[in-house]
Amino acid sequence: MVVMTLLHLAVRGAAALSLALGAFGLGSSAFGADGAAPVLVGHIDGEINPITARYVDRVVSDGESDNAAAVVFVIDTPGGLIDSTYQITARFLSTRVPIVTFVAPAGARAASAGTFITMAGHVAAMAPATNIGAAHPVDSSGGDIQGDLRLKAENDAVAHIVNIAKTRGRNEQWAEDAVRKSVSARVDEAVAMKIVDLQANDVADLLAKIDGRTVTTSAGAMTLATKNAPVIDDGQNPIETLLHFVVDPQIAVLLFTLGTYGLIFELSNPGLIFPGIIGVIAIILALFSFGTLDANGAGVALMVFALLLFVAEIKVQAHGLLTAGGVAALLIGLIIVFPPFRPTFPGVRQSVEPLVVVFVVGLTAIFFGVALRTALRPLPVVSGASLLVGAIGVAKTDIAPRGIAHVAGEDWTVVSEGGDVPKGGAVRVKRVDSVRLIVEPARGAEGKGAA
Numbered sequence: 001m002v003v004m005t006l007l008h009l010a011v012r013g014a015a016a017l018s019l020a021l022g023a024f025g026l027g028s029s030a031f032g033a034d035g036a037a038p039v040l041v042g043h044i045d046g047e048i049n050p051i052t053a054r055y056v057d058r059v060v061s062d063g064e065s066d067n068a069a070a071v072v073f074v075i076d077t078p079g080g081l082i083d084s085t086y087q088i089t090a091r092f093l094s095t096r097v098p099i100v101t102f103v104a105p106a107g108a109r110a111a112s113a114g115t116f117i118t119m120a121g122h123v124a125a126m127a128p129a130t131n132i133g134a135a136h137p138v139d140s141s142g143g144d145i146q147g148d149l150r151l152k153a154e155n156d157a158v159a160h161i162v163n164i165a166k167t168r169g170r171n172e173q174w175a176e177d178a179v180r181k182s183v184s185a186r187v188d189e190a191v192a193m194k195i196v197d198l199q200a201n202d203v204a205d206l207l208a209k210i211d212g213r214t215v216t217t218s219a220g221a222m223t224l225a226t227k228n229a230p231v232i233d234d235g236q237n238p239i240e241t242l243l244h245f246v247v248d249p250q251i252a253v254l255l256f257t258l259g260t261y262g263l264i265f266e267l268s269n270p271g272l273i274f275p276g277i278i279g280v281i282a283i284i285l286a287l288f289s290f291g292t293l294d295a296n297g298a299g300v301a302l303m304v305f306a307l308l309l310f311v312a313e314i315k316v317q318a319h320g321l322l323t324a325g326g327v328a329a330l331l332i333g334l335i336i337v338f339p340p341f342r343p344t345f346p347g348v349r350q351s352v353e354p355l356v357v358v359f360v361v362g363l364t365a366i367f368f369g370v371a372l373r374t375a376l377r378p379l380p381v382v383s384g385a386s387l388l389v390g391a392i393g394v395a396k397t398d399i400a401p402r403g404i405a406h407v408a409g410e411d412w413t414v415v416s417e418g419g420d421v422p423k424g425g426a427v428r429v430k431r432v433d434s435v436r437l438i439v440e441p442a443r444g445a446e447g448k449g450a451a
Contacts, residue, residue, distance in 0.1 A: 037069040039229045041203060043236070044073050044088075047348040048080020048113040050292045051244040053087040059234050063097040069229045070098040070210075072203060073121070076105075079112030079345040082137065082157070083294075089164060092120040096219040099123075102206055103130045103187075103196075111135075112345035115178050120164050122215035123224075124196035125206050126187040132195060133184030135161065140342040140350040153343035154179060171195050203231065243288070249338055249352050252289035257360050259283030260307050261367075268314055283307075290337065293350060299337030306330035310368065323368040331361045391429045392442050395421045399439070407437060414439045 042059040044052060056073070063071035092099045101121030103110045106129040110118040115135040118124050126132065137153040139145045145153055157179045165175040171194045177183045190196045200206035211227035236244065246255060262279020266272055290300050309326035316322065338351045393407030393414075399421040405414040407429060414427065418440030421427055428442035 036229050037067055037225065038232050039207060039226055040066070040068050040071045040232050040234045042071065042073045042234050044075045044077055044114070044117065046077060046244070047248075048077055048084050048088070048117070048345075049244065049247045049348070050081070050084050050087075051240060051247050052080065053084040053091075055236055055240050055244075056088045057091055060091055060095050060097065060099070062234060064095065068097050069225050070100050070123075070207075071095075072100040072102055072206070073117070074105075074203065075101055075103050075110050075114055075118055076108035077110060077114040077117075078348075079114065080348045081113070081344050081350065082153075085113040085116050085345065086160060089116050089120040089160070092117070092122075093164070093167060094218050096217050098215050098217060098222055098224060100125065100206070100210065102200065102203065103127060103132060104200075104202065106130065111184075113348075115175075116161055116164060118196065119161065119168060119170055119175065122168070122217065123198075123210050123213060124168070124170070125198050125200045125210075126190055126196050127200060127202070128187060130187050131184050132190055133178045134182045135178045135345060136180070136182040137343045138346050140338060140344055145343055149343065169194075207231070243292075246285050246289050247292050248289070249293065249350055250356050252286045252293070252295075253334060253337075253352055253356055253360060255282045255289070256286035256303060257364070259286060260310060260364075263307070264310055264314065267311055293338070295337050296339060299333045299335075302329045302333030303337065306333060310364075313368065320369075323365075327361060327365050327368070330364060331357070334360065388429050388432055388437065393427050393429065393437075393439070395423050395425045395427055398423050399425075399427070405437070405439060412437045416440060 040059060040063045042056065044056065059073075060071055062068075099121045100123045101110075101118045102125045103114070103118055104127035106127050108127065108130050110126075110130070110132040112135045115132050118126075118132055135157065137145060137150075137157050144150070158176050161175045161179055162172050164170075165172040174183065174185070174193055174195055185193060185195055187196075187199050191199055198209055200209055207226040207229065210224050213224045214221055215224065216222075245251065259279045259282030262275040262277075262282060264279075266276030266279060269275075287300070306326040306329035309322045309329065312318070313320075313322040313326070334352050334357045342350060344350055388408055391408050393405040393412070395403060395405050395414075396411060397403040399405065399414060399416045401416045401420060403414060403416075403421070404411055405427050406412075407414075407427075413436040415433075415436060416427065416439050417430065421439075421441050426442040427439040430438045430440055432438070
């Protein structure tokens with residue numbers, strides 16, 4: 001319960017921060033000098049994840065609040081998460097502002113999840129040398145889903161994309177084949193088969209070509225006035241960019257590992273401060289990522305428990321038992337933190353790579369193994385007499401070769417092996433012989449040993 005509460009708070013806090021910063025991006029952007037409604041341009045790049053869905057929702061909300069002429073989303077994606085994709089398409093289907101989806105630039109693709117998103121626009125367009133399709137669901141590791149789960153995921157995706165095609169008046173049969181048979185289409189094929197509406201070279205060409213079209217939003221029929229509209233780019237703000245990067249299973253695990261090491265270094269060497277700060281930030285970002293990706297609570301709890309065991313090993317002499325328990329808890333946690341057979345679309349992996357698991361667990365085991373071996377190694381016993389070797393002293397009497405010298409705050413009987421030393425001369429201790437010191441003249445050190 002505590003772990004899930006922390007995940008929930010991390011997700012809500014980061015989401016609120018990204019929305020707050022997003023509000024600054026468009027503060028006084030709304031209209032051009034002639035009062036024309038603007039066209040907002042958003043970007044859907046890379047994997048589709050919950051941060052993508054929140055970003056899209058923010059841009060659409062900006063367009064609605066500014067009474068934009070249209071909101072254009074430039075799309076280039078290999079795929080993404082099913083839930084996030086459905087959130088985006090649902091937002092497009094219910095919006096009060098016209099949505100234009102544009103697969104661009106040349107060479108871009110709207111694969112798997114991108115197919116749903118592109119077809120959900122009121123107007124859909126593609127740039128030259130682009131493609132769309134291949135939307136068959138797969139499991140979270142990128143493999144084919146088997147059994148009843150495959151049928152369930154496939155039928156659900158087919159129903160959703162066919163509903164989108166029907167609502168937007170697009171090719172329903174091709175939409176179903178994109179899911180069931182993973183078919184794809186080039187831009188010329190997509191236009192000919194009515195998968196998308198037109199081809200355009202860039203955003204300016206697109207806005208000129210769609211000007212005057214009539215579309216139906218949730219607010220009613222609207223005629224697009226985009227030809228001479230001011231264009232405002234509404235990209236991801238820095239916080240959204242950061243969160244989009246960290247919301248990845250591999251990044252989340254590595255951040256958690258980095259945070260663990262940071263906290264351990266801080267607790268082992270109190271006062272360093274910097275490792276502790278980095279550690280806390282990394283763990284919070286990791287927890288945010290786990291929460292956003294709906295990670296298994298038991299897996300996250302085991303990883304947190306492993307962290308506590310590692311920290312306890314620093315404070316308690318457990319002869320490696322706490323470290324062994326921590327490594328075991330970390331390994332099991334990494335394996336179960338993301339369910340292995342969760343359906344998704346191609347282009348995204350929502351499970352921890354085996355190599356990442358091996359790297360993190362292996363590095364942790366080696367690190368603590370070396371640290372534990374060092375801690376348990378017996379230290380050499382250093383006597384007070386042995387500390388005198390190399391010390392500089394002052395002859396209190398003539399040493400020829402015997403005499404008295406003041407060394408390390410005390411008077412000692414000394415024997416010189418390197419020649420006689422006059423009173424006041426400097427001597428250096430060579431070794432300790434019972435209760436006397438064997439010394440030699442310390443040339444160039446006169447006066448340094450005076451007490």
